[in-house]
Amino acid sequence: MGSSKTPIYDQVKAFVRQRISQGLWKPGDPVPSESALMHQFGVSRMTVNRALRELVSEGLVRRVQGSGTFVAELSRISSRLEIRDICEEVSERGHLYAARVLKVQKQKATAELGRQLGVRSGAVVFHSLVIHFENGIPILYEDRYVNPAAAPDYLKADFTKVTPTRHLLEHAPLTEASYSIEASLPSAEEARHLKISRSQPCLVVVRRTVSGPRVASLGRLVYPGSRHNFAGKFQA
Amino acid sequence: MGSSKTPIYDQVKAFVRQRISQGLWKPGDPVPSESALMHQFGVSRMTVNRALRELVSEGLVRRVQGSGTFVAELSRISSRLEIRDICEEVSERGHLYAARVLKVQKQKATAELGRQLGVRSGAVVFHSLVIHFENGIPILYEDRYVNPAAAPDYLKADFTKVTPTRHLLEHAPLTEASYSIEASLPSAEEARHLKISRSQPCLVVVRRTVSGPRVASLGRLVYPGSRHNFAGKFQA
């Protein structure tokens, strides 16, 4: 009854989740022990254990060995934020994607750049400058430095067909990435290529990707504020 | 050997993770089946199963019933983004937090606001306007509308002691939240209270929180771009 196909561990999760989201169990309150839930649902311990473990990874409860399971402090709204390949994003909206390549070249690394890319100061690095368009409107200015050791064929790629992001994903398996999002005004050149005024604020994403043992690339992505935002969702 | 305390499922995860991040197994490639890994590690199937299930939830592999397990397309860099209570954030940096309350009052909802909060147009809602300071410098302008049904005591709270976010978390258990981040210039009033120029771009987070059956609040958080950014990290 009322259950035929939902897995038992999902039913247990739903039970706990509901009690929490209705405020019956508040942050810090104990959640019934595995053995209690075992008897209540008439199932094996492993099943209950799986349910509770998954709730931990979802951030809803906290478990302490020897002590018990407790409702987590929901002091932080946390959610998955995805930074996706711009081409996919545009295509998914059913719009026309295009790119213009302003620059693809070798370049000597400055001291600071070399430090961030993990190469010697003065070593050769790749530098690309690409504008991305959605239905002909510029929506992203991408300035990227690449470690040649991570993607030796970078300069040979045709960035009007494959975005730099995609080329890197395919040639330098991603093991780690960090980014920051900030608001700032565009430089004169950025404004010119994005066809916006210099007083139009932009979202700037600075991203550093690591592939295996080395830093693969360092990118600066400038989105006109009027044409882009990042959205996210949190689900208890 | 080399294993005394790390759980077996973590060893299996590490094994698969390593193959992927070294590029030995590329996106789309098959990962050894449960039974193969079972024999390779000499462990039970449930243990291998747990390892692979966790890798799925981390987005590294994809499983298809009846078919197999495959390395996931890493086409999207995804990471946990946390939007935290500003007071905690400041305290954690070891700085002094303070808040100034500009407005806390009842107000009649406009049609649009009512729609978003899930109350009738013209119904009474709570409205607060709070400036948050870090070491005396304004870092956040918070404009928030609250559904009285979700937090009836909202107007009685002292927002110089408890942030609106925290009050809501404590009185209206969070079940869902959605937000968007954009860049824009501050309004005259925002600029004045944040002590910045009107041409200084800001990160604006618009957040909608849901508690149980109803929308709890609608907030607009304005961060001066020069004093704040959001950072995140992705770990394969």
Next chain:
DNA sequence: CAGTGGTCTAGACCACCGA
């Protein structure tokens, strides 16, 4: 059909906590 993953059981041993 054989092989895959999805789920579940009924035990087990351990480390830890609090009384």
Next chain:
DNA sequence: CGGTGGTCTAGACCACTGG
């Protein structure tokens, strides 16, 4: 000490995929 969670096993049945 008893109760908690953390891990693990050796089976089991099922639904699905592919040839």
